Amino acid sequence: MSAASPASPSPGPRLAPPAREAYRVFRPIGTRWMDNDVYGHVNNVVYYSWFDTAVNAWLIEQGALDIHHGDTIGLVIETQCNYFAPLAFPQTVEAGLRVAHLGKSSVRYEVGLFARGEALAAACGHFVHVYVGREDRRPRPLPDTLRQALQGLLIPR
Numbered sequence: 001m002s003a004a005s006p007a008s009p010s011p012g013p014r015l016a017p018p019a020r021e022a023y024r025v026f027r028p029i030g031t032r033w034m035d036n037d038v039y040g041h042v043n044n045v046v047y048y049s050w051f052d053t054a055v056n057a058w059l060i061e062q063g064a065l066d067i068h069h070g071d072t073i074g075l076v077i078e079t080q081c082n083y084f085a086p087l088a089f090p091q092t093v094e095a096g097l098r099v100a101h102l103g104k105s106s107v108r109y110e111v112g113l114f115a116r117g118e119a120l121a122a123a124c125g126h127f128v129h130v131y132v133g134r135e136d137r138r139p140r141p142l143p144d145t146l147r148q149a150l151q152g153l154l155i156p157r
Helices: 044-061 144-151
Strands: 025-030 072-083 092-102 106-115 123-133
Touching: 025 044, 044 072, 044 092, 044 106, 044 123, 092 144
Parallel strands: none
Antiparallel strands: 025 092, 072 123, 092 106, 106 123
16 A cells, blocks of 8 residues: 555646736837737746836836846745736737835845736736845845835835
8 A cells, every 4th residue: 555645736726817006117018929828828937027127128128126236136936826817929918016015135026917908917927036246146135216216115014
């Protein structure tokens, strides 16, 4: 007789798609022909690219991130995404941004991906950046310009 395998964890209750009002700022992202997969919708790996693009483009526009010469860079240490409705080329996606946690050297960004004009997210997720020295890759306190920019995206808990 073989030992029984442990029961797999239950996924829990299904998360509801967040509303547009839950996010602080938005930026449009155009889908590309190559984003669609053989099933006729955007492939899941593209969603993570949109998360990264939305956050980093916003940070650069705010003057809070210098990707070429800054002493401090953000490394992703955690990501997650929940999918609610398909997106496909040639739709325009609107990425909503907010900050759920602002630590000493880390930030939890939350991103909602909406089909243009839709009230509910087609997908939402998060990623955590730990800010480190460009050269030594050791955690560093968030630079003041970065912390100030992120304050406007911080959601109350």
